[in-house]
Amino acid sequence: MTKEMKKELLNILKNNCRLSYEELAVMIGSTAPEVEAAMKELDAAGVIRAYNALIDWEKFDEDYVTAYIEVKVTPQRGQGFDKVAERIYQYPQVKACNLMSGGFDLFVAVEGKTMKEVALFVAEKLAPIESVMSTSTHFVLKRYKENSVIFDRVSKDNREAVVL
Amino acid sequence: MSTNSIKSLIRKNILETPPSGIRKYFDLINEMKDAISLGVGEPDFETPWTIREEGIYSLEKGHTHYSSNAGFIELREEIARYMERRFGLRYDPRDEVLVTVGGSEAIDIAIRTFAGPGDEVIVPEPSFVAYKGCVMFSGAKPVTIELKAKDRFRLKPEQVLDAITERTKAIIIGYPNNPTGATMEYEDYAALVEVLKDRNIAVISDELYAELIYKGKHVSIAQFPEMKHKTIVINGFSKAFAMTGWRIGFACCDAEILNQMKKIHQYAIMCSPTTAQFAAIEALRNGEEEVRRMVEEYNRRRLVMVDGLRKAGLDCFEPLGAFYVFPDISSTGLSSDVFCERLLKEERVLMVPGNAFGTCGEGFVRATYATSIENIREALTRIARFVERVKNT
Secondary structure: OOHHHHHHHHHHHHHOOOOOHHHHHHHHOOOHHHHHHHHHHHHHOOOOOOOOOOOOOOOOOOOOEEEEEEEEEOOEOOOEOHHHHHHHHOOOOEEEEEEOOOOOOEEEEEEEOOHHHHHHHHHHHHOOOOOEEEEEEEEOOOOOEEOOEEOOOOOOOOOOOOOO | OOHHHHHOOOOHHHHOOOOOOOHHHHHHHHOOOOOEEOOOOOOOOOOOHHHHHHHHHHHHOOOOOOOOOOOOHHHHHHHHHHHHHHHOOOOOOOOOEEEEOHHHHHHHHHHHHHOOOOOEEEEEEOOOHHHHHHHHHHOOEEEEEEOOHHHOOOOOHHHHHHHOOOOEEEEEEEOOOOOOOOOOOHHHHHHHHHHHOOOOOEEEEEOOOOOOEOOOOOOOHHHOHHHHOOEEEEEEOOOOOOOHHHOOEEEEOOHHHHHHHHHHHHHHOOOOOHHHHHHHHHHHHHOHHHHHHHHHHHHHHHHHHHHHHHHOOOEOOOOOEOOEEOOEOHHHOOOHHHHHHHHHHHHOEEOEEHHHHOHHHOOEEEEEOOOOHHHHHHHHHHHHHHHHHHHOO
16 A cells, blocks of 8 residues: 555544445545555554544533643753653553643643542642652633534534535 | 416516426425435535634624625635636636626526527536526527436537537536536547637536546636637635535636626626625635645545445446536436435435436436535445345335
8 A cells, every 4th residue: 555545544544433444445545455454554553543532521421620731840861851751641640741842841631530639640649750840730621622623512414405 | 466467477488497306305304304315515514714704704894885796806816816826717807707696696697698588508418407497597598418427427529519509609518517526628628629619609617616626637618728718617615615605606707708797797686795705715815725625525425425336236437526426326227206205215315316407317316425424324325225125126
């Protein structure tokens, strides 16, 4: 499979990973076994990292909070930020952890059932890490849009059923 | 006075124009819960936000007045730039571009500019239903050409030759085509130009789907130098920019023709909705990336649709433009009407019978892939089940 076809495959999967191998094959002009092989290869190479569903827990009436935490750290000689990042991202509560440019260093997304649970995690686990100088926690109050999906509304087709 | 006598006042050619024959499908589908409509002739995408936002902003700023009859000069300039950038066609924004109420108005006034009682207009079919209707309302006679599946629904010069009489004033060409999804390539037009170049016949070229093309590049007959002065190119924002409800399109042609068309527009319409005009300016300035995104998505669905219909046992020529497929259903032994009615009643999938687009559309049905891939997948499952049942009984 050409690189161009793989790129198209990734672009399709990015928005919808529930298409069958057959459908994907038709879309990119390949065969189902070839698509399956390419996806396995992209998996193994770490290009495709996961096939996740994007869930609006609020609609499911489930307690759920997300916080974004700005973390300032002292980089360590020879290891930069990687070592401290590693100590942070291993916690299962941490959903995302990125090194940032600008006024702070690591941007950490933490999920929990309640604000208290998240705040305690920050106080007890994140802040005490040796090279962490400071943390600043921002709770998500309302999710408007995530992964290109608008959470604020459920799209429905309100077109006329027949238009010539 | 009885209503009968009022009816006797109504023009014969209006009374004689049949209403669109799809009313019954509306009524049927409205009673169904989980029906899937493949009968919608418009994008399922919303107008890109950057475009909507400019419309809203214009209202906030109180831009609620008429524009000049032909449309804001800023928009006409953007259209002229767009036509050159995309299709290599040069028009003077001052007197060769007219902003209309959708492509539909442009079609109507282009026809009325040339044709009236005693005249003939050549209308290849299957095609957009408004062509024939507008010709009939003008009082002229539509002379139809039957496009053939074996020609991939392309217009052949010999067909045009056969249709021309001394009363022929204009020919309407619509590619990429609704309902077939057919396109015309350079060579196809070159052959056509041989027939048309030395004849005094206006060409009304409906290119509303020009952006929705999945192989190669869109060709306009106006790109042939010997044709440009007598071709009215009609385009718009509805299909390309997902702006159907805004009602905005345009016509480009020689000033000599445009100034006459503009009179009808001026008296019948005054000017196109200005909110839509402001939005359209933004569409041409910053909307093309979004168009590309939509075209990519249509293309994926197109491939799945064609493949699925073929696997369901229907002959389906590969459409390279617009967002329609036009499968041949004659192998089922059913007429287009019966096929569509039964498919809707038995499997709750709506397609449009091909004969709604001209009698030669009999034996075909139109399905759109301007709907989600989930809808397409489910519809294909139901269609396959239906076709198998019909063929085995």
